[in-house]
Amino acid sequence: MKNRSLLSINDFSLDEQLKILTLAAEFEKNPTQKILEGFVVATLFFEPSTRTKLSFENAASRLGAKVIGFSSLATSSVTKGESLKDTILTVSNYADIIVIRHPNDGSARFAAEISPIPVINAGDGANQHPTQTLLDMYSILKTQGRLDNLNITFVGDLKYGRTVHSLTIALTQFNTTFHLVSPVELKLPSYVKRHIKEKQLSYFQYTDLLDGIPQADIIYMTRIQRERFSDPIEYEKVKNAYNLNNSMLINTKENMRILHPLPRVNEIALDVDNNPKAYYFQQALNGVFVRQALLAAILGVK
Numbered sequence: 001m002k003n004r005s006l007l008s009i010n011d012f013s014l015d016e017q018l019k020i021l022t023l024a025a026e027f028e029k030n031p032t033q034k035i036l037e038g039f040v041v042a043t044l045f046f047e048p049s050t051r052t053k054l055s056f057e058n059a060a061s062r063l064g065a066k067v068i069g070f071s072s073l074a075t076s077s078v079t080k081g082e083s084l085k086d087t088i089l090t091v092s093n094y095a096d097i098i099v100i101r102h103p104n105d106g107s108a109r110f111a112a113e114i115s116p117i118p119v120i121n122a123g124d125g126a127n128q129h130p131t132q133t134l135l136d137m138y139s140i141l142k143t144q145g146r147l148d149n150l151n152i153t154f155v156g157d158l159k160y161g162r163t164v165h166s167l168t169i170a171l172t173q174f175n176t177t178f179h180l181v182s183p184v185e186l187k188l189p190s191y192v193k194r195h196i197k198e199k200q201l202s203y204f205q206y207t208d209l210l211d212g213i214p215q216a217d218i219i220y221m222t223r224i225q226r227e228r229f230s231d232p233i234e235y236e237k238v239k240n241a242y243n244l245n246n247s248m249l250i251n252t253k254e255n256m257r258i259l260h261p262l263p264r265v266n267e268i269a270l271d272v273d274n275n276p277k278a279y280y281f282q283q284a285l286n287g288v289f290v291r292q293a294l295l296a297a298i299l300g301v302k
């Protein structure tokens with residue numbers, strides 16, 4: 001993985017993905033080790049972020065790397081009209097690796113094509129979010145003890161949800177049965193379903209959340225994303241489509257855990273937070289260890 005970019009989950013082989021999970025477990029046991037002293041990590045966030053940006057920065061600083069970057073368009077020279085190409089070529093003079101989040105699909109791949117240093121996609125539009133996928137896989141492995149033969153229920157914005165797209169593609173490597181709960185307008189795109197079909201796996205589509213709950217080993221909730229809708233009326237129609245609450249969880253499997261990439265709006269009721277099956281805040285912590293593993297592997301120290 002040394003010096004390679006991570007733009008979509010398929011950029012790493014299954015063996016490489018599993019190596020990242022093994023390394024993450026090592027970092028979880030021993031998170032502060034100065035193995036990246038002398039390295040500089042650039043975090044270029046053209047779109048808002050709490051978890052991805054801060055967990056990358058936390059991961060880098062725990063490993064001794066310096067962090068530079070910006071967290072909005074307003075604090076970069078893009079507001080003066082600078083192109084993404086010029087931004088990437090400039091920043092690559094100052095850093096050893098670039099972590100980029102951008103609202104346009106394909107922007108991370110474009111950045112990697114012109115960058116002389118590796119690029120990590122921290123979310124490009126509605127396309128992919130591969131580092132979230134690796135931390136989701138790590139969270140599933142930790143809570144279920146395996147990645148194979150699981151029933152995974154995805155809920156919410158499956159059309160624009162980049163975390164859902166990347167994780168679905170990753171889980172086709174593990175004989176997963178997919179349960180897809182969404183409003184009709186927000187179904188999983190055909191290109192993602194094609195990955196499921198190519199592996200001859202099963203998927204079931206529902207609009208009622210209750211239909212996706214009893215069989216689930218993992219319920220993966222997602223937010224209906226206001227920012228992805230060009231028509232606000234369309235957003236208003238679906239924004240309150242789902243609200244998972246404790247009463248819906250009574251007859252769920254003992255091993256079932258609730259994941260959510262976060263941020264949450266109203267799709268998980270606050271009463272669920274104290275349910276032992278809620279795992280989304282631990283999931284966010286797992287992001288630090290997985291991102292430590294990624295930085296160490298790509299910068300060639302592990």
Ligand code: CP
Nearest residue numbers: 049050051052261262
């Ligand atoms: N999961 C995730 O990408 O969260 P942020 O938008 O806060 O980075």
